[in-house]
Amino acid sequence: MPLPRVLGDLLKLPTAAFVEHEVLAYIRKSCARMKGVTLAPDAYGNLLAHYRREPVRGRPVCFVAHTDHPGFVALEMVDRRTVRAAFRGGVKAEYFPGARVIFRSAGRWIPARVVELTRIKPLKAIGWTGRPEEVLLKVSAPVAAGSPGMWALPDPRLAGDTLHARGCDDVAGSAAMLALLARLARRQAVGEVYCLFTRAEEVGFVGAIGAIRAATVPPDMPIVSIETSSARPTTPIGAGPILRTGDRMAVFTPALTLFLERVARELSKRRKRFRFQRALMDGGACEASAFLAYGFEATGVCVPLGNYHNMDVTRQRIAAEYISLADWKFMVDWFEAVVCDEVGYSGQERVDRQAMDAEFDCMEHLLRS
Ligand SMILES: [Zn+2]
Known part of the structure; x- marks a missing residue:
């Protein structure tokens, strides 16, 4: 399996909080070539991409990933x-x-x-x-x-399914949004989506807060924060991207989380190899929490990450971060299914009550006795 070009290109570039220029320039250049994708910077240099092709179903979501790395x-x-x-x-x-x-x-x-x-x-x-x-x-x-x-770590390289890079967090998430936009544009898919490429997340969501204050995204826009998040024994690398029910700071919007889960379940029925995980990833905080703090509906998706923030805990030294390429690809497939879903997001999604009602009907007499 070759390394997708967008990952190979982006993960080579230098970036840090407030000096993401080369990554942002690459995103501008890529989007300029995509039919039906518009891209605009906000007052703080965050980039908002938009893709729309009628008929649109449900409320469009806005994926968010940060372009900096420690x-x-x-x-x-x-x-x-x-x-x-x-x-x-x-x-x-x-x-x-x-x-x-x-x-x-x-x-x-x-x-x-x-x-x-x-x-x-x-x-x-x-x-x-x-x-x-x-x-x-x-x-x-x-x-x-x-x-x-x-x-000083090597350029991105693939060893089997493992992708090693100077900084996956969260240039790999930004690459996933670009891959999604490219795919939608290539097949002129029906649907609508926003992708926000933020700056300076690693110093406290500064770019995302700027985007909120500048009204780059309207306050009724559902937010899906993309991250790479430290792998754990219960959420291992290679077992699929993770639907995040929350982070260290907050529990995410239930309706939006349920919508992403429903889309993933349906996708796994259509594509036998697709896998995903679901967990409260409270090892760190992500931009979903910033959006929640300002009253947005927000949830998160992440791929499990090795050597979080370049810290190789076993050898106690700086090392390349790594993710599973299959996890990353499944994440892009999932995002595409979210955008192209036949029903779309309404905000009224609830835990299915039918099975509970049926169970209750069976046993109500016992409760009465
Ligand atoms: Zn991050």
């Missing part, structure tokens, strides 16, 4: 061979000393190495030693201020 941003050269850089995202301090980094400056990658942690945010509450916010790195050549830096 990484470095060069601040200034403090001497000829040392750069001071911010680190934006949640990675434990013990992973930093001596770690290799690459900065993208003036179109080329410049190798670097962490030499000092100059500012660490203590995070005792969640059992962490702390999260570095500013570091010094030795560099082989000067790096321009504002350059994104990532851990």
Whole structure:
């Protein structure tokens, strides 16, 4: 199974919170080639794509994925061979000393190495030693201020079904939205969907909150937040994408969650190989919680992720993140089925009462006795 081009292309690009430019440029270029897809930036540089072909059934949903990944941003050269850089995202301090980094400056990658942690945010509450916010790195050549830096890990590669990359979270989710749009456009499918590519999620949903405040998405738009979320023994990699009933902060909108579940169940009847999981993924928070906080209906879908935020817990060192390519492909199939569903989302979805009524009717006499 070859690596889909959109994944290969996107996962090569540098990105970090507020410096997602190369990923955003790729998304603009791709959407420009898709028939029936419009794309517009909002006041904060988030990108909203829209696809519509009549007749539309139900309320269109808006998928959301973030284009950044925990990484470095060069601040200034403090001497000829040392750069001071911010680190934006949640990675434990013990992973930093001596770690290799690459900065993208003036179109080329410049190798670097962490030499000092100059500012660490203590995070005792969640059992962490702390999260570095500013570091010094030795560099082989000067790096321009504002350059994104990532851990020095190889370009994306596929080993069997496992896709390793510098940062799957959540460029892989953004790639899934692009794959969905490309598929809808290619077959001019009937349906309607919005896809919001957000910025700066790793520093506290900043791009998503900007999109809400700028009314990039109207307040009655149902939101489906896409993530890669740390795999657990009960939600393993390779067992299918996961319908998220909630995250660390919130429980998601039941009607919207039920709609996605119904679509997945029907898809698994049509396609024998399709698999999905359903779980409360409370290891982290996702943009669904930000939208819920502002009164939206929201739910989430994620693919299980290995080496969350590049932390290889077993070897205690920085490593490539990884996901299952099959999980990712099934997620795109699922999204397509959501957009093309014969009924669509109404907001009135409830747990099926028929079976409960039947059960009750059978046993009512016992209850009366
Ligand atoms: Zn993420």
